[in-house]
Amino acid sequence: MKRVILLADMNSFFASCHQAVQPELKDKEVIVAGDPAKRTGIVLAASYPAKARGVKTGMPVWQAKQLCPDGYYFKPDHRLYIDFSSRILRIMRDFTDLVEPFSIDEAFADLTGVMHLWNNPGEAAGRLKERIRSEVGVLCSVGIGPNKLIAKMVSGVRKPDGLTIVESIDSFKKIFWPMPVRELFGIGPGYEKHLRYYNVHTIGDLANFPVEVLKKRWGKNGQMLWMCANGIDCSPVVPASLDVSKSIGQQRTLARDIKGFQQIKVVMLELSEIVARRVRQGGYVGRTVVLTLRDTDLRFFSRSRSMAEFTDLPDEIYRTACDILYDCWDWSRAVRLVGITLGNLIKRDYFQYDMFGERARMARLARACDKVKDRFGEKAVVRGVALTEGSLLNNG
Amino acid sequence: MQFIAPRSDLNTVTQITQRAISLRSPLPILSCLYFETGDNILTVTATDLEFGIRCTLPVTTLLEGSAALPAKYVTSLLNKLPDIDINVCCDVSNNNTSFTYGDSELVLNGYPADEFPRFPDLPQTPALKIKQNVFKRMLKRVLFAVSNDERRPIFTGVHIRLNEKGVLSMVATDTRKLAVCEENLEIPRDRLINVIVPGKALNELYKLIDAVDDEFDLYLTENQIFFVIGNTCLMTRLIAGQYPDYQVVIPARYECEVKAPLNDLLEAAERASLLIDTKRNVFNISFQSQGLMIYFYTESGRIREELMADFSGNPIDVGFNVRLFIELLRSMDSENVIIKLSGRESPALFLPVDQEGYFSLLVPAVA
Numbered sequence: 124m125k126r127v128i129l130l131a132d133m134n135s136f137f138a139s140c141h142q143a144v145q146p147e148l149k150d151k152e153v154i155v156a157g158d159p160a161k162r163t164g165i166v167l168a169a170s171y172p173a174k175a176r177g178v179k180t181g182m183p184v185w186q187a188k189q190l191c192p193d194g195y196y197f198k199p200d201h202r203l204y205i206d207f208s209s210r211i212l213r214i215m216r217d218f219t220d221l222v223e224p225f226s227i228d229e230a231f232a233d234l235t236g237v238m239h240l241w242n243n244p245g246e247a248a249g250r251l252k253e254r255i256r257s258e259v260g261v262l263c264s265v266g267i268g269p270n271k272l273i274a275k276m277v278s279g280v281r282k283p284d285g286l287t288i289v290e291s292i293d294s295f296k297k298i299f300w301p302m303p304v305r306e307l308f309g310i311g312p313g314y315e316k317h318l319r320y321y322n323v324h325t326i327g328d329l330a331n332f333p334v335e336v337l338k339k340r341w342g343k344n345g346q347m348l349w350m351c352a353n354g355i356d357c358s359p360v361v362p363a364s365l366d367v368s369k370s371i372g373q374q375r376t377l378a379r380d381i382k383g384f385q386q387i388k389v390v391m392l393e394l395s396e397i398v399a400r401r402v403r404q405g406g407y408v409g410r411t412v413v414l415t416l417r418d419t420d421l422r423f424f425s426r427s428r429s430m431a432e433f434t435d436l437p438d439e440i441y442r443t444a445c446d447i448l449y450d451c452w453d454w455s456r457a458v459r460l461v462g463i464t465l466g467n468l469i470k471r472d473y474f475q476y477d478m479f480g481e482r483a484r485m486a487r488l489a490r491a492c493d494k495v496k497d498r499f500g501e502k503a504v505v506r507g508v509a510l511t512e513g514s515l516l517n518n519g
Numbered sequence: 520m521q522f523i524a525p526r527s528d529l530n531t532v533t534q535i536t537q538r539a540i541s542l543r544s545p546l547p548i549l550s551c552l553y554f555e556t557g558d559n560i561l562t563v564t565a566t567d568l569e570f571g572i573r574c575t576l577p578v579t580t581l582l583e584g585s586a587a588l589p590a591k592y593v594t595s596l597l598n599k600l601p602d603i604d605i606n607v608c609c610d611v612s613n614n615n616t617s618f619t620y621g622d623s624e625l626v627l628n629g630y631p632a633d634e635f636p637r638f639p640d641l642p643q644t645p646a647l648k649i650k651q652n653v654f655k656r657m658l659k660r661v662l663f664a665v666s667n668d669e670r671r672p673i674f675t676g677v678h679i680r681l682n683e684k685g686v687l688s689m690v691a692t693d694t695r696k697l698a699v700c701e702e703n704l705e706i707p708r709d710r711l712i713n714v715i716v717p718g719k720a721l722n723e724l725y726k727l728i729d730a731v732d733d734e735f736d737l738y739l740t741e742n743q744i745f746f747v748i749g750n751t752c753l754m755t756r757l758i759a760g761q762y763p764d765y766q767v768v769i770p771a772r773y774e775c776e777v778k779a780p781l782n783d784l785l786e787a788a789e790r791a792s793l794l795i796d797t798k799r800n801v802f803n804i805s806f807q808s809q810g811l812m813i814y815f816y817t818e819s820g821r822i823r824e825e826l827m828a829d830f831s832g833n834p835i836d837v838g839f840n841v842r843l844f845i846e847l848l849r850s851m852d853s854e855n856v857i858i859k860l861s862g863r864e865s866p867a868l869f870l871p872v873d874q875e876g877y878f879s880l881l882v883p884a885v886a
Contacts, residue, residue, distance in 0.1 A: 431668065432695075442670060473801040473838050473884035477694035478768040478866050 127234040127244050127267060128360060130274040131215065131251065134262045134283035136228035137168035140207045141197050143260030152176065152194035156184045157378020164378045165459070167199055171283055181421075199378075204228075207259060214254050218247065221360045229278075231271055233360035248286050268295065272356035276308055295354040300327030309344075309351055326352050371405065372413065373397045374462025375515060380419050382457045384448065386513035387416070391448070392441050392506060393515045394463040399437035400501075403493060407468040408433035412443040415462035416452060426451050427466065432475050436485045440465055520584030521608040522556045524576060526620070529605060530597040532563045532574040533590075535751060538723050540590045541567035551587040552594075553635040554607070554616075556580045564638050565590060566754070570720050573638050573752045584609060585632040586616045592627055639754060641745055645736035646710055647681060651728040651748070653702055654735070657689050658725045660700040660877055663850045665718030666693030677721055678762040681712035686876075690765055691718065694882075696843050697765055697866070698850065701876035712737075715762055716744055720755035727751060768880065770861035770868065775806050775832025778872065781856040784811070785848040787824040791815040792841045794822060801884040802841050806860060807834040815841070835860055837867065838884040847879050 133139060137155040142148045152173035157164025164184040177190045187194070208227050215222045221233035234247055241247040248265045255263055264285040266278025273295050277287040280298070289295050299306070305315045307326050321336070323329050330352035337345030350356065373394045381387060391414070402409060413427040426447045430439060444463055476482050495504045502516070509516045536552055544550055544567055553564040561578040565571060586609035596618065597605075606619040614629040658677075666674035678690040681704075688701040724746055728735065738745040746753045791802050794817045802815035810828035815821065837860060848856070853871035860867050866880040 446670070467797065469798045472799070473886055475695060475801075475840060475884045476864065476882055478692070478697060478880060478882050479694055479763060481694070 125235075126269050127238055128269065128271050128274040129232045129234055129244070129248060129251070130225070130266045130271070130278045131211070131230055131232070131255070131263045132266070132278045133211070133228035134264060135168050135170050135174070136207075136261065137199060137204055138170040138173070138197075139261040140200075140203050141195075142170060143207070144203070146260070148195055152178070152191050153197065154178060154184075154187055154191065154194045155197045155199055156187065157199070165376065167376060207261065210259050211255055211261070211263075214258060215251065217254075218251060221362050223360045223362055225275075229275075231274065231360045234267075245286065245288055248288070252284070252286065270354070270356040271358055271360065272308060272351055273354050276306075292354040296327070296330070299354075300325060300330060302326050304329050304352075307348070307351055309348055314348070369468055370409070370411075370413070370464050370466035371398055371401050371407070371468065372415075372462055372464025372466075373401070374415055374460060374464075376417075376460045377458065380457040380459050381513060382455065384452075384454050387448065387452075387458055387461060388445060389508045389511055389513035390461045390515060391444050391463060392437070392508055394461060395441035395444060396437045396506060398463050398465050399435055399440055399489065400493065400496070402435045402465055402468070403489065405468075406471050408435045408471045408474065409465035409468040410434070411466040412440055412447070413462075413464040413466055414444045414447040415460070415464070416458050417460035418456045419459050421459070424452065429467065433467075433469065433471075434465075435471065435474075436482065436489055438485055520554065520556050520586050520611075520616075521582035521606070522561055522578040522580045523604050523606050524561060524578040526597060526600045526602050526605050528576055528578075529561075529607075530600075532561075532576050532750075533594050533597055535727070536563045536565040536572045536574050537590045537594045538726075539565040539567060539570055539572040539753075541570075548587060548630050548634045549636075550589055550591065551630055551635065552590045553585065553587050553632065554609075555585040555632075557583050564635070566636060566638065568636060569756045570717065570723075571638055571754045572723070573754070575750045582608075584611065585635075586614070587630040587632045587635045588616055588627050589629070596625065596627070639740070639743055639745075641747070641752070642738045642740055644738075645747075646712055646739040647687075647737040648734045649687070649704065649737065650732055650734050652730045652732060655725060655728050655730055657687070657700045657702055658721055659852075660850050660879075661689045661691040661698040662718060662721060662725060663846045664691040664693060664696045664698040664879065665721075667718075668693070672758050673715060673760045673762060675719070676715040676717050676758040676762075678715050679712060680714075681710075683711060687712075688876075690762065692765065692880075695840070696847055696882070697768070697880040698847075699765060699878055703876070712739065714739065714744060715758040715760065717755055717758060720753065724753055727753060768866060770859075770865050773832065773859040773861045773868070775830065775835055776857060776859045777806055777811060777828045777830045778855055778857050779811055779826055779828035781848060781851055781853060781871070783826055784856065785845065787813050787826060788841060788845050788848065790824070791822050792845060794819050795841055800840055800842060801838045802844075803836060803838050805834070805836045806830065806832075806858075832860075835863065837863055838886060839867075839881060840884055843881055847881055850879070 138153040142153055153170040154166055154173050155168040156166045166180055166182045166187050169178040173191055173194055178187045204227055212230055215230055215232050219232050219234055219237050223231045225231055244267045248267055252265055255261060262284045264278050264282045266274045267288040268274040268277055273289050277289045280287045304310055304318055304323055304326055323332055334349045337349050410433045411427050411429045416424045428443050428447050430443055492504045508514055549567055555562045559580045561576045564573045600620050609616040614631055615626050616629050617624050617626045661677055674693050680688045685704045685706045686701055687704055690699050728748055735748040742757050744755055744757055794815055796817045796819055799817045805812040808830050811826040813824040851871045853874050855872040857870040857872060858867055864885050866882050869879045
């Protein structure tokens with residue numbers, strides 16, 4: 124049976140959430156950025172009118188203010204976005220149970236099994252868009268294709284509020300093969316540069332390139348890219364992907380760039396606290412800590428380290444992350460994004476205590492904090508470092 | 520520097536000293552073995568500043584002097600040379616050292632010998648003389664419990680003490696397992712010992728000393744300890760700090776006690792360990808009136824083992840990390856082991872039967 128896969132991608136999601144809460148801002152220049160009071164914040168999202176005036180994601184706030192001095196600037200409010208995101212997912216689950224969240228503002232849905240309820244995929248997508256618009260107040264671009272890859276790629280064709288349907292791989296080829304290769308999912312500036320040496324400029328060039336050469340050069344990834352260029356993707360929409368976690372992580376693009384171990388460590392401690400709480404809420408313990416950093420040139424850095432014991436305690440996650448930081452990071456590089464992930468998760472069937480009672484004490488402390496937070500909210504108990512300058516609480 | 524010595528003797532001393540070479544030393548000179556001749560004695564030294572080994576060897580000295588040669592090359596070279604007398608000669612003008620064997624010659628490029636750090640001097644009198652086999656036996660019983668987590672340096676060492684009654688004790692723990700071993704030396708002492716010695720150095724010492732009755736000497740300074748075994752001297756820095764009092768973690772009373780054949784228990788645990796996977800490393804032991812029952816399941820399979828054992832007290836069901844459990848049992852050399860439990864969460868006590876002054880603790884994994 125021909126698969127019908129849908130991807131809904133929210134337009135200017137963060138900005139749209141603020142507009143939905145304050146409808147008077149509809150069609151206004153809404154910009155979500157790190158602390159607008161400071162000149163050094165970075166634009167995280169901008170509404171379409173703001174984009175029309177040249178504001179781009181990732182741009183420093185001061186630059187955005189020059190382009191758009193009368194815009195409405197907001198501090199990021201992640202709880203609001205998560206709330207909106209889960210409401211959108213709930214609507215999508217009314218259409219099919221096969222809904223896979225892909226990021227906070229994107230989700231796949233597999234409509235193959237419910238197509239008999241609709242005249243055509245476009246009708247279902249239109250109804251979905253309409254419900255998200257009226258019930259949540261956010262516009263989205265929808266792509267429909269025979270697999271996840273094509274759905275993802277065609278969703279970007281018409282923005283905002285677009286609906287694009289590609290029924291077959293042949294029409295995928297017609298639309299995408301003439302496009303430059305960088306438009307392909309998975310191709311960044313690095314691949315683009317290397318592919319240019321092979322005289323591969325368009326997606327079509329890549330699709331018709333001998334796959335063996337790509338495999339030799341990039342291994343599995345090379346084959347993957349070739350399959351993408353040909354519109355081949357067999358991966359299923361997995362609704363359980365958030366029910367059973369392999370890893371739990373938290374990352375934040377900082378409202379301003381930070382330098383030096385001390386301030387990075389403040390953010391790392393706060394992220395460890397959030398990650399550990401989520402790990403405990405899921406009833407997991409994990410053994411591998413991944414530290415992700417991105418510098419101001421947007422270069423990614425990611426290293427992992429395993430601990431001797433499984434844990435769900437923030438201090439142990441934090442200490443391991445600090446070890447990675449000290450061993451692998453050049454302190455003079457300014458950091459724009461910090462992420463901490465606990466991987467190798469297993470269900471918390473057992474917990475290994477130590478004989479001096481240290482882990483038992485830390486576990487009791489964590490449990491007590493959990494109880495306070497469950498009742499009074501996440502900010503009811505915070506670390507002392509939250510009072511310092513580098514804290515996430517101070518900087519969105 | 521020039522001397523003549525048989526290849527086999529040279530090979531032996533370099534093989535021993537090179538164990539102190541650190542693989543990731545920032546100073547190139549520390550990747551060298553230091554050779555020094557004087558009065559028909561050759562001294563070979565290696566150190567990473569915190570840990571060092573020095574060996575002496577009688578040779579025919581032709582010219583007194585010294586040389587520093589990369590350990591990697593010297594040791595493998597001496598391994599391959601023919602088994603005859605070797606004439607070793609260092610040219611001080613360019614630090615090159617030639618090894619002449621028969622009519623052939625091999626030259627190694629060295630480092631300036633005067634850059635090599637000085638090996639610390641031994642104190643005048645030894646702090647302790649002890650039989651090698653006694654010390655080796657004690658080390659075997661505690662070394663498994665040493666931690667390798669550098670974040671808490673104290674636990675990477677063994678706490679060695681000699682009290683006024685002449686009782687030598689060793690304690691090691693990584694906070695999950697703990698081992699205590701005591702030996703009455705029956706020689707009252709006026710000089711007491713209370714030091715924390717890095718486990719890494721003691722592991723090397725364990726390989727150096729033999730299970731023989733011969734004594735070796737132990738010297739102490741304020742921050743270093745020296746072990747002198749025949750012509751070999753092993754030096755290491757001490758770990759500063761206060762070792763935690765292990766007495767407080769020993770449970771005061773026990774709910775149940777079993778006496779089981781150690782080998783059977785170890786074999787059962789080793790069979791269970793075959794099933795360990797990334798998701799599960801804790802197995803359960805039921806202590807019950809008929810004996811012990813071990814059970815363990817993972818995604819790969821499951822195992823159930825029943826073991827006859829003498830039991831007294833209340834039945835209890837406890838989880839242990841399989842690997843830690845095996846390591847602990849392997850350090851014991853008795854026929855039977857007594858396990859005492861005081862609850863699901865507090866440390867279990869392991870006592871070898873018929874052996875005084877030795878026990879281990881293991882903290883269970885709590886469900």
